[in-house]
Amino acid sequence: MTPERAVIVGASHAGAQLAANLRKEGWSGDIVLIGDECALPYQRPPLSKAYLASTAELRDLAIRGAEFYDKQRIKLVGETVTAIDRAARAVSLGSGDVMEYTKLALCTGARARPLPVPGAHLAGIHYLRTASDVEAIRSAAVPGRTVVIVGGGYIGLEAAASLRALDMDVTVLEAAGRVLERVTAPVVSAFFDRIHRDRGVDVRTTALVEAFRGDERVREVVLANGETLPADLVIVGVGITPNTELAIAAGLDVDDGVVIDDRALTNDPDIVAAGDCVNHRVARYDRRVRLECVSAATEQAKVAAATICGRASAICALPWFWSDQYDLKLQIAGLNTGYDEVLLSGDPERDRDFTCYYLRDGELVAADCVNRPREFMTAKRTIAQRLPVDRDDLIGKVV
Known part of the structure; x- marks a missing residue:
């Protein structure tokens, strides 16, 4: 009798977490984790921070060591999946091999969104999504050189902080009216x-x-107002695009991500999905969203593993995010969409620690906490449990 086999497409954070949790949930069959990078599954958030700043090596970013996968009988396969045959319950690999599955998990993540302008093909223009991306940037990050970063979101600002630490001349270009506007x-x-x-x-x-x-390499960036900026190196950070091509070709429901329910199930009862590639209804806000964060990927993966093993579980944790820039840690609890009031604890014009609270109809819906971890934890609990808040109490908090 052929043993049951769980195939996980994508050796991402979600993929690695799902594989580990399958064993915890009691899956006794084969587990195959397929990824197209040569490294062990690793954490991506440090790529634009410690890894880019050369204060950490790739081995430091590994989610788990090789011995863990051996001990848990999780087979790592360095391959690309080219197609899913739902009727045959099999995936096709780039090598031409076909692998059957009992249960399939899509943890295909996302890729950097390209900037479609003339000259985008020139050498010296980089995106920041994988370890190899960062290694290419690090090799060109020579003190005194000029780097232009396109995009003033988390990735762009984190890269700016890391490259300033390497004594590079840094310019950040943001198309919107302010950084972190979204x-x-x-x-x-x-x-x-x-x-x-x-x-x-x-x-x-x-x-x-x-x-x-530039000739063969980028030498300058041309702005819409006609200004030109010299550039030895360019980093483009203008968002990501979910990797949903396999799901679309297989006939799965896709809407800015693979659509999943609270059990991480797709519209195929034998296929779950988790991570940056999925679109899920966040119960706390009653809205569908594709969350690009480790916390969401982790919980979705745990629930997906439970679902595969026939155990009742549901995605319900509050989304949260973080960003490290210089000596600052920004921790974000919840989603601030639709807020109608902002309250401050601390003085951001004077201090290097403060909290920005977002309220809607008097209810706390999100909080941005800069170097205030205790307020972050309190805000997470308050938002998740929908606890009442006192405006004077929020403003008067001192940590």
Whole structure:
């Protein structure tokens, strides 16, 4: 009799977590974790932080050591999956081999969104999504050289902080009116803008890139206003695109990500999905969203493993995020979409620690905490449990 086999496509954080949890949940059959990178599954958040700043090596980022996968009988396969045959319950590999599955998990993650402008093909233009991306950037990150970072979101600002630590000349170009515009209130954007300027970063907002110029390598960035900026190195960080091509070709429901229910199930009862590639309804906010964070990937993977093993479980944790820039740790609890009021604890114009609370109809829905871990934990609990809040109490918090 052929043993049961769980095949996980994508050796991402979600994929590695799902594989580990399958054993915890009692899956006794084969577990195959397929990834197209040569390294052990690793943490991606440190790529733009410690790894780019050369204060950590790839082995430090490994989610688990090789001995763990051996002990848990998790087979790691360095391959690319090219197709899913749902009727035959099998996946096709780039090598031409076909692998049957009893249960399938899609943890295919996402890829960096390209910037479609003339000259985007030039050498010296990099994206920051994988370890090999960062290794290419590090090899060119020579003190005194000029780097232009396109995008003033988390990745762009984290890269700016890491490269300033390497004594590079850094310019950040943000197309919107302020950095972090999509995820934070204006007061938080203003704080991080000032912090980076104080560290010598040239931050430019409403800056649209029209083209890159150079012979074989990029030499300058052309802005829509006609200005040109010299560049020895360019990093593009303008968002990510979920890897859903396999799911679409297989006939799975996809809507800005593979659509899953609270059990991490797709519209195929034998296929679950987790991580940056999925779109899921967040119960706390009653809205569908694709969350790009480790905390969501971890919980979705745990629930997916339980579902595969026939155990009742549901995705319910509050989304949270973090960003490290210089000596600052920004921790974000919840989603601030639709807030109608902002309250501050601390003075972001004077201090290097404060909390920005987001309320809607008097209810706390999110919080941005800078170097205030205790307030972050309290905010997470308050938001998740929908506890009542007192405005005076929030403003008066001192940590």
